[in-house]
Amino acid sequence: MLDFLASNPLIALVVILAIGLAIGRINFFGLSLGAAAVLLVALGFSTANPDILIPPIVYQIGLAMFVYVIGLSAGPAFFSEFAKKGWKLTIFMIALLATLIGLAWVLVKGFGLNDAIGAGMFTGALTSTPGMAGIVELIEGIDPSLAGEPVIGYSLAYPGAVFGSILVAAVGAKLLKVDHREDARKEGLVTAPLVWKGVQLKPEITGRVGDLPRLSGQSIIATRIVDDPHSHRLADPDLPITPGMELLINGTEEAVDKAIVALGEERETKIEDTELVYTRVTVSNPEVAGRTVAELDTVAHGFMIARIRQGDSEVVPKPDTVINYSDRVRVVVAPGRVAEVRKFLGNSEKSLADVNLMPFAIGLALGLLLGAIPIPLPGGTSMSLGFGGGPIIVGLILGALKHTGKITWQMPFHANRTISTLGLALFLAGVGTSAGAGFRQALTDPSSLMYMGGGLIITLASALLCAVIGMTVLKLRWDEAMGVAAGATTNPAIISYLNNQTGTDLANRGYATVYPTAMIGKIIGAQILFLLL
Known part of the structure; x- marks a missing residue:
């Protein structure tokens, strides 16, 4: 059977994917490996028969796809958070990676470890598959026969990296008696259910309907103007406020109650048998996705957005809130215009499934071209961002831009996640089979324990530094500090555990x-470490 797979790499690839993804779904005490299990299966097959080998182009395109769509997803949050405290975390992450590179250099030189395997150990300790790929790509340009060695070090250190990070998170939360939900509530991340109530404005309230969030100091939105119990109009944000105006406002119960106190008096308002209705619509129109509520000018199209469901959370829209593919929006609309509004927003599951891959291909091509540009280094050497670093940088930029003219860079949520998982699985299958012979030899060599131990030291140092500096210097709460530690590893298994443990965002x-800084930093840092060794 193994010989058959060795002579049929396409069948071997599919078998490795099927077995690996099946094992990845098994839950061990709240932890599942996901696509990462593919690496272990690929290593197992190629260790048993080193002739089982997936062509390099498979793992190259897989990694490029994976990091590009990750960039698309993380781009908006990365740039929006950067101006707040993101820049502090970015500086911290750069300093952390520099420290860990120094620690890895000391461990490799101090214990007399193999340079290539030691550099791979560093990437495994931080579960950086793109970083390991960067070293492999660099070594292939120097001595292709050594290209499998970083994969060996990565594979030896990887298990300890996952469980070491989780151990720090679990033990620390227990010792510090962390109240996960209360910490998230204090940070404004626990969103209470949204409600609507009627309010009659005080005579002294002036301005426009769109000014009510500012005038009340609360995150609310007015959706209806109540002329009488059976006659409601859309609350156009540009309409002037009139004395005694009665409106329907949406928000969390706390926000709505505080807004009513600031704006006037509560009024019992019924929405049955009125000229307006509520309905939910799924966004699938590429002309809508990636644009803000203000840009859409929804009132001109005969409706208002009362709520937006993004993922598993509902939010009250603001003028600068971006509408994404797959968002479920609750709209207020006249009964006769429901079909028109659905057509405007899309409301087509078929359209979401029929993904336009042209923008994806263009963005991925730009990323690969950027990754191919050589970056000169002292001593006459050079490095590149490679097929891991280039695509994620382009993905971040395009993800933040959202659209350019008529090209929408965003992808529907489910398509993004599918491409991400497929790309990672292809990469792990290909790169895992490239290390079979070396990995089998490493398992019989007692020095393998040195790589495992060295990798665990790097992992624990990373998590503990994130915890201590994150809480004392950056004033983060425990869960957010552990999120930073998980971001330093860029490992989905670790953040999955944290999400299950905390139950918050x-x-x-x-x-x-x-995540983006860590992903790019480890790609560059791993190559620098190898060159320093």
Whole structure:
């Protein structure tokens, strides 16, 4: 059977993917490996028969696809958070990676470890598959026969990296008696259910309907003007406020109640048998996706957006809120214009499934071209961002731009996740089979324990530095500091564990803020480490 797979690489690839993804779905005490299990299966097959080898172009395109769509997803949050505290976390992440590179250099030189395997150990300790790919690509230009060695070091250090990070998160939360939900609530990340109530404005309230959030100091939106119990109009943000105006406002119950106190008096308002209706619509129109609420000018199209469901959370829209593919929006519209509004927003699951791959191909091509540009280094050597670094940088930029003219760079949520998982699985399958012979030899060599131990030291140092400096210097809460630690590893298994443990998005915020810097930094840093060795 193994000989058959060795002579049929396409069948071998599919078998490795099928077995690896099946194992990745198995839950061990709240932890599943996901696509990462493909690497272990690929290593197992190629260790048993080193002739089982997936062509390099498979893992190259897989990695490029994976990091590009990650960039598309993380781009908006990365740039929006950067001006706040993101720049501090970015500086911290750069300093952290520099420290860990120094620690790795000391461990490799101090214990007399193999340079290529030691550099791979560093990437495995931080679970950086793109970083490991960068070293492989660099070595292939020097001595192709050594290209499998970084994969060996990566594979030896990888298991300890996952479980070491999770151990720090679990033990730290227990010792510090962290109240995950309360911490998230204090950070404004626990969104209460949204409600609507009627309010009659005080005579002294002046301005425009769109000024009510500012006048009340609350995150609310007015959706209807109540002329009488059976006659409602859309609350056009540009309409002047009139004395005694009665409106329907949406927001969390706390925000709505505080807004009513600031603006006037509560009025019992019924929405049955009125000239307006509520309905939910799925955004699938490429002309809408990637644009802000203000840009859409929804009132001119006969409706208003009362709520936006993004992922598993509902938010009250603001003028600068961006509408994304797959968002479920609750709109207020006249009954006779429901079909028109649905057509404007799309409301087509078929359109979301029939993904336009042209923008994806253009963006990926730009990323690969950027990754191919050589970057000169002292001593006459050079490095490049490679097929991992180039695509993620372009993905970040295009993800933040959202659209350029008629080209929408965004992808529907499910398509993004599917391409991400497929790309990572292809990469891990290809790169795993390239290290079979060396990995089998490493398992019989007692010095392998040195790489495992060295990798674990780097992993624990990374997580503990994120915890200590994150909480004391950067004033982060425990879950967000652990999210930063997970972002330093860029490992989906670790952030998955944190999400299950905390039940909030606080860890996700830290993870998303540092993820791009960590991803790019490890790609560059891993190559620098190898050159320094």
